Amino acid sequence: MKQDWKPGTLIYPLPAAMISCGCSPEDYNIITLSWLGTICTNPPMCYISVRPERHSYDIIKRNMEFVINITTEELAQATDWCGVKSGRDFNKFEEMNLTAAKATIVSAPIIEESPLNIECRVKEILSLGSHDMFIADVVNVKADEKYINQSTGKFSLEEAKPIAYSHGQYYELGNKIGGFGWSVRKKREEEI
Template sequence: MNMKVSKSPSTALYPVPAVLVTSVLEGYQPDIITIAWTGTINSEPPMVYVSVHTSRHSHKLIKESGQYVINIPSAEQSKELNYCGKVSGRDVDKFQNTGLTPVPATNVQAPLIKECPVNLECQVRQVVSLGSHDAFIGEILAVHVNEDILDAQGKIDYSLAKPLVFCGGQYFMCIKGNNL
């Protein structure tokens, strides 16, 4: 039998989604931040959250604009995902440096990322200050999905979407396996 060992409290939940969050504020260029602290938080109305460190450039853009887009990258965007998590939008134009394409959203000012197969337009409904991070709870106003990842029933085929997760400091691709 395995014995349990107690550890200090930490962010030990794994895996977590790895996404690219876009934001913009008047007078600033659109920015992209890599976020792994995100998830679904409500179904009616559909709501998600992103948790952003208060020192990050994107924190200011999201807090002041009240909007963001969660762009779900595929394995093909892993290099860009990694880059956007390591540099600050205060210093560089991440769209220009990654070659990712900003596309106008339908309900918010923040752009969609064309290369990401799924995009969720979000309006901030509540900000929860947690200490080092603020959680931006956003209502999903629109969902955009590339047609080529939809199955015959119009649902997302995750094996075609190839989403990424963050686990133990590394990114992994979700793969189709045996259903449990």
């Protein structure tokens, strides 16, 4: 038997990402978000949703750029800390010993310790209620070479041990149960 609940946002788990923003070192900030995702493959586009009262909101709106920095088990404490402390009161890069490195295309810094940095340029801002959605073009991706398989050239994010967010908690990712199309391949193998 199922219960009816009031409408809510119960689509979990979600990625836990640190979003870096700002166009100069005195303006740099980090906000931790889970309200983010892919919108389109071609052209590559994504979004982040930010409450207007958050310190990073004005920085992103003013510069129209940000970087999505994928987080890992190693970055879990910094991920949480940057989500509960305000950049109005702290220099988050300094407090968490994170490196603000130069991005390739955008002015916002990347977090060097992150295995994957997705440079984004805002295309549109939608006011939706509690959050505004920043729809962005992905203009560059920086991948840590230590997670690139030398024989296949593929990026192995799972080796970096990314974390997920669900209902106020952070989690390690579990065991792989299959890959894209595995259910079809299995059926084909049984038919042969």
